[in-house]
């Protein structure tokens with residue numbers, strides 16, 4: 001995976017329309033830096049409740065790419081806008097604001113608009129906190145992804161904070177939920193700690209794979 005990385009901030013509605021200026025087609029939320037227009041790069045995005053560890057996971061996944069300048073905070077609701085980062089010429093990753101506590105007021109408009117257009121979105125990573133497990137707000141997110149037919153993957157975060165027993169309970173609960181209640185969810189759950197870097201390498205390879213950047217290895 002190429003690690004020459006440049007950060008872009010794009011208005012999600014500029015991606016489909018090709019607007020470069022941030023004016024005209026852009027909704028009021030897009031007065032921030034509107035980067036380049038329609039991108040042909042594959043995209044992956046990271047969603048989940050506020051404070052679940054989205055920005056931290058992106059930082060851990062792309063720790064070798066210092067230009068992915070993701071901001072992490074103890075305060076839930078820290079990430080207020082969708083932040084787009086280009087990973088070299090290979091793909092674009094999207095750090096979403098969180099839903100639930102202290103979510104930005106325009107969260108639904110912003111995220112729904114993006115997911116409906118989902119230009120080149122190859123996979124969505126839905127993060128769930130390993131200590132608290134799946135919550136009712138996560139179920140709403142799952143419903144939305146299922147309704148839009150978006151392929152997604154569940155990731156259990158902060159596994160360093162969960163006891164072995166609690167981790168097992170939440171893993172089994174999510175596996176049962178995925179099997180019985182979902183269509184578009186990848187059956188393999190990823191377990192990660194962005195602090196201890198556990199599970200990060202496997203997920204990094206998976207991101208490379210879904211964005212078409214993992215060379216096929218022939219079985220001998």
Ligand SMILES: Nc1nc2c(ncn2[C@@H]2O[C@H](COP(=O)(O)OP(=O)(O)OP(=O)(O)O)[C@@H](O)[C@H]2O)c(=O)[nH]1
Nearest residue numbers: 050051052053054055056073077078079098158194
């Ligand atoms: N122990 C532990 N703490 C973590 C881990 N990942 C994130 N955190 C902490 O959780 C808090 C929130 O992390 P963020 O990455 O900012 O969470 P977020 O989902 O981006 O939050 P919002 O942008 O507010 O939605 C920070 O204090 C992080 O240090 C982890 O794997 N283990």
Ligand SMILES: [Mg+2]
Nearest residue numbers: 054055078079
């Ligand atoms: Mg964040």
